[in-house]
Amino acid sequence: MHRDFGATPTATGGWTLQRHSGARAATPRVQVKNERQHGRISGYVELIPTSKDWIGVFKVGWNSTQKYYNYVWVEPPLENDGTEPLKLEVAFSEYYLPKDDGEFYQFCYVDSGGQVRGASTPFCFQIPAESSLDSSLEKDILVITTQEQAEQMEKEKKGLVTEMEHLKEEKMILKNELDERLREIHRLRMYIDKLKADSTAETQPSKEQRSEIVEQVTRKEQLLCDAVAEDETKQEQEVPTTPSMQPASMIGLQDKYDKAMQKISMLKQEKLHLEEQVEAQQAKNLQLDSKMKEAEEDFHRLQDHVQLLQVDVQSSRKENERLHSEIQETIREVEGLRVENKALKGALSEQGPSDGENVKMQTILKQLTEARGTLHNEISNCNEANRRADKAEMELKELRKQLEQRPVAEEKQQNKGQIEAQLKEALRRIDEQDNVVARNQLEKEELYEENKKLKEDVSRLQKQLYELQVASVAAVAKPQTSPISPSFTDPFSGPELPPHYFDNIAELSGNSAGTENKKVCRHCQVCFPEISEDELTMHEQSHKVCPFCTLICDDLEQQEFEDHVYSHE
Numbered sequence: 001m002h003r004d005f006g007a008t009p010t011a012t013g014g015w016t017l018q019r020h021s022g023a024r025a026a027t028p029r030v031q032v033k034n035e036r037q038h039g040r041i042s043g044y045v046e047l048i049p050t051s052k053d054w055i056g057v058f059k060v061g062w063n064s065t066q067k068y069y070n071y072v073w074v075e076p077p078l079e080n081d082g083t084e085p086l087k088l089e090v091a092f093s094e095y096y097l098p099k100d101d102g103e104f105y106q107f108c109y110v111d112s113g114g115q116v117r118g119a120s121t122p123f124c125f126q127i128p129a130e131s132s133l134d135s136s137l138e139k140d141i142l143v144i145t146t147q148e149q150a151e152q153m154e155k156e157k158k159g160l161v162t163e164m165e166h167l168k169e170e171k172m173i174l175k176n177e178l179d180e181r182l183r184e185i186h187r188l189r190m191y192i193d194k195l196k197a198d199s200t201a202e203t204q205p206s207k208e209q210r211s212e213i214v215e216q217v218t219r220k221e222q223l224l225c226d227a228v229a230e231d232e233t234k235q236e237q238e239v240p241t242t243p244s245m246q247p248a249s250m251i252g253l254q255d256k257y258d259k260a261m262q263k264i265s266m267l268k269q270e271k272l273h274l275e276e277q278v279e280a281q282q283a284k285n286l287q288l289d290s291k292m293k294e295a296e297e298d299f300h301r302l303q304d305h306v307q308l309l310q311v312d313v314q315s316s317r318k319e320n321e322r323l324h325s326e327i328q329e330t331i332r333e334v335e336g337l338r339v340e341n342k343a344l345k346g347a348l349s350e351q352g353p354s355d356g357e358n359v360k361m362q363t364i365l366k367q368l369t370e371a372r373g374t375l376h377n378e379i380s381n382c383n384e385a386n387r388r389a390d391k392a393e394m395e396l397k398e399l400r401k402q403l404e405q406r407p408v409a410e411e412k413q414q415n416k417g418q419i420e421a422q423l424k425e426a427l428r429r430i431d432e433q434d435n436v437v438a439r440n441q442l443e444k445e446e447l448y449e450e451n452k453k454l455k456e457d458v459s460r461l462q463k464q465l466y467e468l469q470v471a472s473v474a475a476v477a478k479p480q481t482s483p484i485s486p487s488f489t490d491p492f493s494g495p496e497l498p499p500h501y502f503d504n505i506a507e508l509s510g511n512s513a514g515t516e517n518k519k520v521c522r523h524c525q526v527c528f529p530e531i532s533e534d535e536l537t538m539h540e541q542s543h544k545v546c547p548f549c550t551l552i553c554d555d556l557e558q559q560e561f562e563d564h565v566y567s568h569e
């Protein structure tokens with residue numbers, strides 16, 4: 001059965017949904033025709049109309065079939081023989097339709113089960129203008145689709161909107177970078193124009209002087225020519241009147257003429273000489289212009305190279321900061337391990353550990369001491385790399401400042417050899433900075449690898465300490481004779497120990513047979529009679545001693561003590 005639906009405005013200004021049926025169509029078709037917009041809305045959907053189906057007007061963005069703006073029931077067609085098309089109408093009243101509010105709506109065909117069987121693309125209700133009477137019908141075609149397809153299109157639309165916003169952000173970033181580059185180019189052009197203006201101002205007086213000299217020579221030649229012509233005229237006038245004086249006057253005029261011709265030839269030679277000087281000066285100016293252009297190109301190239309080096313230095317500093325933070329984290333982990341070692345050492349001293357456990361504990365503590373020393377060396381290397389990077393950055397700034405503030409007069413007075421020497425010196429400095437940056441990069445990579453290995457060692461030592469603690473707890477159940485603990489100190493109440501006290505780990509074996517009657521602390525010089533070597537070692541380790549200046553800082557807080565130690569680095 002063929003179904004053809006159409007929507008046309010009624011006499012009262014409303015809408016009419018028309019439906020046509022025929023027998024030849026293989027697939028039912030729903031056609032919505034919008035006469036108010038002078039367009040045509042058509043589409044296809046496979047369904048069997050019933051009296052409980054309805055067509056609703058929904059605002060774009062609806063999420064439920066109950067969010068309709070208005071609807072009409074579908075009247076199923078009467079049975080016919082199918083030879084003639086059947087025309088049915090479903091009318092929408094203008095009073096219940098949306099006004100010209102600029103919002104977008106769509107038609108949805110809902111079956112008796114509440115399922116959306118078709119939906120049109122969005123459109124809006126508006127009063128057509130006079131110029132839109134001749135618009136193409138293809139622009140108002142609305143395709144009927146399912147709710148799933150509409151939701152999929154909505155998701156794609158949101159994804160496109162997100163991508164468009166991301167592209168806008170990238171566009172703004174690129175625009176800012178372009179503006180920065182344009183400002184830099186404008187500044188360099190102003191600098192070049194200033195150089196050219198200074199060069200023109202210096203060469204201009206010489207050109208004016210040469211033109212003035214040429215003009216004077218020409219004027220003198222003209223005066224001499226006029227004088228010669230005047231003498232010849234006078235000679236012609238005086239010859240008929242004074243025939244007796246003709247030989248003497250002719251001789252005087254001839255002498256004057258010869259002198260004038262000699263002076264004219266001299267002035268012509270001087271003019272040629274001045275013209276040669278002018279041409280030589282022009283050739284020299286051309287050479288200076290070419291040298292200036294080459295110097296400007298080298299200057300721009302050096303500026304670009306300096307900018308690249310600055311970027312490398314900044315990245316190096318960021319990498320150094322990251323490595324420094326990782327090193328600080330490793331320091332905190334080592335400090336935690338040191339506290340655990342201290343607690344474990346006290347527990348083992350009270351429990352009287354066996355020789356095997358003592359050897360294992362001493363090995364672990366020795367490894368921790370070596371790890372601490374390696375970490376300290378790594379911190380020193382990192383600080384040295386930071387200092388080198390700062391020094392390289394300062395040299396780059398100084399080089400750029402020298403390039404920008406180089407006097408123009410001095411630059412013009414220098415010949416080609418001096419310019420090349422300065423350029424070679426600048427390139428040599430840049431190569432040195434490249435080498436410094438490369439060395440810093442290698443040092444950073446080495447520090448990163450050492451830091452990684454150090455973290456692995458710390459993890460391994462933590463695991464061994466945990467196993468040793470488990471073994472110590474298991475040994476508590478066995479009856480052991482605990483050593484006499486002195487009443488003057490608590491081995492667990494002392495603050496965290498500085499790293500260099502792990503150098504005397506070999507004294508933790510705890511052999512009470514070798515104790516002397518009197519033991520003296522090497523830091524506070526206090527004598528303790530009748531104590532063991534282990535107890536003396538724990539007492540010495542309870543002091544806060546700076547590993548650099550050997551200052552006893554027992555009165556300082558832990559944070560103040562750490563600040564004092566780090567101030568030596």
